[in-house]
Amino acid sequence: MRIVFKTDYMQDIRPWKDSFQLTMYLILLVIVAAAPWLLDDFYLGELTNVLIWAIAGLGLMILTGHTGQVSLGHAAFLAFGCYANVILIEAGVPFLIAFPLAGILTGIAGVTVAIPALRLHGIYLAIFTMALSILMDDVIVLAEPITGGVAGKYLGGVEIFGHLVDRWATPDQFFWLVLIVAIFVTLGYINLLRAPLGRSFIAVRDSEVSAQAMGVDVAKTKTLSFALSCAVTGWAGALMGLYAGAFNNETFSVIISIQLLMMIVIGGLGSIHGAFLGAIVIGFLPQFLSISKEYVAAAFGGNTVAIPGLEFGIFGAILICFILFEPMGMYGRWLKIRTWFELFPFYRKDMFKRQKSYLKTERLR
């Protein structure tokens, strides 16, 4: 049993509970940062991919997990960030300026989307953003002179201080670049959550009326959430572009939007951990499935032909199980396990019991 005694206010303000927890996270960070020496190039690439998805997940988490605004269209912002980054670089802007700028531009794009979307709630917002994502595909094709249309674009590595960072030529450097972005975004996110703005996001998510009564300007808060969310997503998109090397209008389809949302639900809505855990599932599920398919084929003598839709089918089934049995996602499950150990032997089953609220309509007659 582990108990943390609280002795001063800073303890609540610091992002870690105690030095034990801090040490654990630092050790984890060191191990991840050493991945280029521990993994071969294939798995390093996969890990890089997971981190990029995690950044995208953090972006969506701000909006959906913490502000409660469901977006089924974040692939549009991935695309925006990706194209903005590449177009800037092609125009001769150095990467270290182009990359931050790409995120900021995507944030501004997010604000222009947020303004008409402010009045939309729940499913209406979801369908609005989904339509945006579907349209983005066509827009990229139509804007061929800048986007390269269906033929797409290609970007072979970027230069940072005269040093080539490329997914294929220098996978280690590329991995560290992604890791640094992930760390910065995560730290910013942690700070946000312990400051008034982050709390006003949560307030808007849980009750708009009482947020208003506490002096939170709901429209402004949602707009800011969109801006931050889209900026982070834009950075993830820029990295995805670098990772893929070549991309076109179909790279960021609406399916990616849906996948991203499902990912953070599986990981656990409303937690930073959730974005990372979800990304691990998304990143490694295909590998896991192909390995287990070979295994099954070897054991029962079937064939290893690809089964169309298998990945999504399994993914969907996992998601359904989570919503039914563990709505707080993987992070929620982890919290329970951790509490069980910390309180051992005093854990009670009803400690995390959900109080169900009865649905009341927002519609009058």
Added chain:
Amino acid sequence: MSMLEFENVTLKFGGLTAVNDLSFEVQEGEVFAIVGPNGAGKSTVFNLISRFYDPYAGSIRFDGHDLLQVKPSGVAEYGVARTFQNIELFEHATVLQNLLVGRHRHRKTNLVSEILFTPSARRQELENREKVEEIIDFLDLQAFRDKMISGLPYGVRKVVEVARALATDPKLLLLDEPASGLSVEETTDMRWWIDDIRRQMGITVLMVEHDMGLVSGVSDRVLAMADGAKLALGTPAEVQSHPAVVEAYLGKAS
């Protein structure tokens, strides 16, 4: 000096007149109660003050400001805080976080300083913490400060809502049925708290309440409403014996 003034306020929902040509004033430093049968329009009066609805006619002034000129989030900035009849807490946040949202109107930092968590953001958090801690002590919420709202019993939630409103450091506190659903002991606690809020903290209180014991125990003046209109206004004893009020209550009961 009167702090809150309602002048000939009318509000209609479609064909239904929820508040009908209502006028009253709340004086600084008093506890003012509104009573009346269900559907009388009491909560609607609160919602009008919170600027959730635009009145059809009339004016609402607070502390010399025309409230009808501000947006809903601006009301809190003037120093008006409230609770809700059906508890509107931030369910998936801790008690502490809920109270800290109450400090929102005192925010001096901006997006950038918060994301970098600069020393000024840190200082502000410490100040918020101290303020909130005082309220936690005042309302005896220590045991719940790090608990999620979604796991709390009803009675505690009611208190947390009051605490969150107090965290805004208000001049006027609106309590919508603070004792409904509470046990006898909890109601007694609430009664002493309301007294202390007025006496120690110097906050003016406007409350809606059905429990006549509580109303006559703490309030200086009472407004009785029915069907959106004023029935009677005066001391608790005067209102309780007012013929229109007696009739309204007996009429509903039969």
Added chain:
Amino acid sequence: MDNAQLLISGLANGCVYGLIALGFVLIYKATEAVNFAQGDFMMLGAFVTIGLTNTEYMGLPFWLALPISLGIMGALGYLLDRLIIRRLFGESQTAVVILTIALGFVIRFVAGLIWGHEPQTLQNPLAGKEVRFGGLVLGMEDVAVIVVTILLTWGLYVFFSKTRLGLAMQGASQNQLAAYYMGIPVKRVQGIIWALAGVVAGIAGILFAAKGSVDPTTGLLGIKAFAAAVIGGFGSLPGALAGGLIVGVIEPFASRYIAAGYSQIAPYALLLAVLIFRPNGLFSQVRVKKV
């Protein structure tokens, strides 16, 4: 004449969108949840019927297969509610949305496993028959789609606005707790609605597979039907049909008269415009939260 032909085929397509949208609205009206898998339900209905009646599968007579497949779809709808949706009673709308999106993936996968990924058509007694109407040539299937859709919408509309059971069902959605106290068996009502939505999806699927071909990804059509429901104003049955018809008619005209590349944008552009300027749909009802 040419335009008239376009209009008719647009209307027939629009009816299918309208039928799927009807399923959305049914469930929304009664439970305030949204079933994003309604399009995949339709696809499933089509395949179930194909599996029962096509000669390469079971080869049952069409008129026998019809009631069986509708029964199966109804049962599936009911089971879905019973086994999954009901557990989410009292949870947020969003949970149901995400769950049904996931369900769509699963249904697509399973349908692919059972019936393969090749496009297939339903063998039916109307196939190849034509009606001549002035100078217009109408496929019998198109006529059937239009007639069935109008009858079904009308029937459901009357049911919900005129009959006691229908009104009770609406009541159940608006305030579950209050409805429960008033003695409306909220959960049973929900189950019936989901079964009904299954049947409607089955009808849509049969009509769709009769006039064109289906494959497991056909269900993605649901997105357009969703647009239709929003355009019509969620929560209005005739609105859903109208929205479906609007989307259905816009499509062929846009592809005829608007430059390629822009034409497929039309339904979504309309959807965005409606959401921005009339967020409650063209046939709106006001939504305000009461505190």
